[in-house]
Amino acid sequence: MDRLIYLYGLAQTEEAASQPLPPLKGFDDTGDLYTVPIGKLTAIVCSLDAKEYAEEIIKDRINNDMEWLQEKAFHHHETVMKLAKMYTLIPLKFCTLYKNEDSLKAAVQLNEGKMLDTFAFITGNEEWNVKIYCEDEQLKKEVSENNPTIEAKRAEISQLPRGKQFFEKKKLDKVIASELQEEKNKVSEHIHSRLSEFAVRGNVKRTWSSEVTGRQEEMTWNGVYLISKSKVEDFLKQIQQYEKDMKEKGWQFQASGPWPAYHFSSFS
């Protein structure tokens, strides 16, 4: 009976050989994780029953079995986190499966050069995520009160007859809303470029809707940064400083990490 190979991540063989893998339960909660050295790279995997974890079955469960998905996604995340604490790791996406050890080896060998470059890039660095939130009301007030053009327009409107005022106010609201958006982008971009100075690389991710975040404030920025370990403290201090300085104006910051280098390594 064929066994599938579930790939969690790749480490460098030298590092993996010096630190044996502790016992970690695999994806099916029965087998243990083990390593497969492939030249300079070592794959960290577990094996799965080919029938039970066939592609269409997994697809179906991902789409229809929330509980299963939650449990397994959590398992994947936890395991990759543990591995990333032990080794410099190229983390793999949830449910990366190979038909057998040979196909895994072939895939790793094919990408070896790229993977070695990635290791050179991420070694000694940590991935951190920074989310910036902004409470609209406060900033809106500031934008509309400190903007001379808007102020002048408002004075002009108050002289108009009631009915006309309505339309002009609506127009002005639109202007304020777009000014607000612009201001939020400007501030976030400025912070991002400042934070990127600490980083080897800073990337911008899509912001999440409030349905996902469960917060009232809108997420205005979602950035990931690959930072040299020696600079992480300064990076976090800078964020704390922003937090302190900008809290009054309705801005909030959420830094999290270190994460496995999901955003700075791709294996394909």
Add this chain to the structure above:
Amino acid sequence: MQPASQTNGKINLDPDNAEHGLAQLVLTVIELLRQIVERHAIRRVEGGTLTDEQIEDLGEALMNLEEKMEELKEIFGLDADDLNIDLGPLGSLL
């Protein structure tokens, strides 16, 4: 009356509280229509084909409508988010 804010963009039609759910549903529809009318009116005004008097009448009517809507929301303990139904994959109504 219970505030509807815990409904999270979903209409709450539980049997013991049906009238409140119904009020929310009706107001949601009215609010949608009101906004459509308003947008249409703004386009007409910007189109420049209306006389000053017509603009004035239209503006006043819409303003009154908006105020009335605020009052109704107040009466039924609803806020703007409660009238913005979650249409699932289509996003929010308003």
